[in-house]
Amino acid sequence: MIQLGVNIDHIATTRQARRTFEPDPVTAASLAVLGGADIITVHLREDRRHIQDRDVRLLRETIFTKLNLEMSTAPEIVDIAIKTKPEQATLVPEKRQEITTEGGLDVVSQKKTIMDAIKKFKDAGILVSLFIDPEESQIAAAKDAGAQYIELHTGNYANARDEAARNAEIGRLLAGVMTAQKCGLRVNAGHGLTYQNVGLLVASIDVEELHIGHSIVSRAVFVGIQKAVSEMKDLIFRHNLARKTSG
Numbered sequence: 405m406i407q408l409g410v411n412i413d414h415i416a417t418t419r420q421a422r423r424t425f426e427p428d429p430v431t432a433a434s435l436a437v438l439g440g441a442d443i444i445t446v447h448l449r450e451d452r453r454h455i456q457d458r459d460v461r462l463l464r465e466t467i468f469t470k471l472n473l474e475m476s477t478a479p480e481i482v483d484i485a486i487k488t489k490p491e492q493a494t495l496v497p498e499k500r501q502e503i504t505t506e507g508g509l510d511v512v513s514q515k516k517t518i519m520d521a522i523k524k525f526k527d528a529g530i531l532v533s534l535f536i537d538p539e540e541s542q543i544a545a546a547k548d549a550g551a552q553y554i555e556l557h558t559g560n561y562a563n564a565r566d567e568a569a570r571n572a573e574i575g576r577l578l579a580g581v582m583t584a585q586k587c588g589l590r591v592n593a594g595h596g597l598t599y600q601n602v603g604l605l606v607a608s609i610d611v612e613e614l615h616i617g618h619s620i621v622s623r624a625v626f627v628g629i630q631k632a633v634s635e636m637k638d639l640i641f642r643h644n645l646a647r648k649t650s651g
Contacts, residue, residue, distance in 0.1 A: 406606060406644050408637050409443035409472055409594070410436040411617025415629075416446075416454035429455065430462045432629050436620075437469050439633030445615050447474035448481055449498060457484065464488050472615070474535070477514070477521045486528045493525050494533040494555055494615075508537035508557040511545035522550045533592060538580025547587045555592040555615065556580050561605065562596025570601075574608045581609050599623065599639060606643035614640060 415429040433444045444467050446455045463471055471490040475481045476498040485493050495518060497509045511518055511534055518534070525532045533553035536542040537560075546554050561573035577593065584591045594615030597605065602614070616636060623632035 406611060406640050407442035407470075407613045408440065408633070408640055409445045409470075409592075409613050409615035410441040410620055410633055411445040411447070411474075411594075411615055412436065412621070413445075413447050413454045414618055414621040416456070416459060420454055429459050430466060432624075433463055433467050435628070435630045436633045437467065439630035440637035441469065441633050443470040443472050443492075443613060443615070445472040445474060445494075445617070447496065448484065450476060450478050450481060460484065460488055460490075464490065472533075477517050482521050482524060485530065486524060489528060489530060492531040492533055492553070494535055494553075495521065496535040507559070508539075508542060509535050511536060511542050511549060515545055515549050519549045526550065535594075538576045540580075540583055543580060543584050543587070543589065546584075547589055551589065553590045553592055553612075554584055555594055555613075556584075556611070557595050558593050558597055558605065559595040562598070562601055570604065574604065577605070578609050581611060599636065602636070602639055603643045606640055607647050610647075 412429045412432045415427050415432040419427055436444060444463060446460065448455050448460055472492045472494055473485050473490040474494045474496050475485060477495060495509055522532045532551045533555050534546045534551045535555045535557060536546060538556050543554060556577055561570060561577060564570040564573050581591050591611045592613035593611045597614060597616045598619040620632050620636055
């Protein structure tokens with residue numbers, strides 16, 4: 405069954421708006437796990453706009469589910485990851501001016517830098533995933549660079565304005581999954597997924613993990629994070645089961 409990774413960055417965004425101590429993303433992570441989260445995902449950005457070093461350290465000490473650390477290849481961040489030892493490091497593109505990650509990592513043009521980071525992670529026993537668009541050239545480059553996983557960027561699917569556009573993006577993602585699996589890569593997916601659009605995705609493609617943040621945190625404002633996670637987990641389970649049963 406597809407595992408759910410809950411991204412708690414937006415809890416930290418709320419805290420950092422006042423530079424105070426609440427809401428605490430570490431507490432949110434514990435409640436997310438109680439709600440059924442299989443993975444906790446955080447993005448330690450170079451500018452520390454939301455998640456702080458303290459959060460990563462305490463998450464590692466208190467969360468005993470899988471910890472997925474999203475990050476750039478900046479040497480400082482790589483060193484923190486190696487010291488912290490999350491189960492998985494997901495390399496993502498990072499721009500200071502962006503509100504959120506805007507697209508996949510360009511592995512083709514940055515292969516040497518990415519390969520160097522991957523070697524360090526592998527030597528430390530950390531799994532590596534590359535957040536990329538569902539393009540054959542990027543998938544091949546991810547394999548060549550030594551990644552064990554890719555995470556397919558689902559933002560274009562999430563932002564599709566009509567059924568035809570959604571179906572076209574599903575087709576691209578499905579092709580990406582098949583290409584990656586044929587060359588031995590394990591496949592995750594995420595970005596922009598919501599309670600409204602996750603069902604079609606789960607019914608259409610076979611991935612190991614879905615990483616979802618903003619929609620769950622938004623729902624949690626009204627029902628609490630434990631219930632919000634439980635509701636998303638149930639949606640994924642039901643659509644995944646239906647796909648496997650029909651297949």
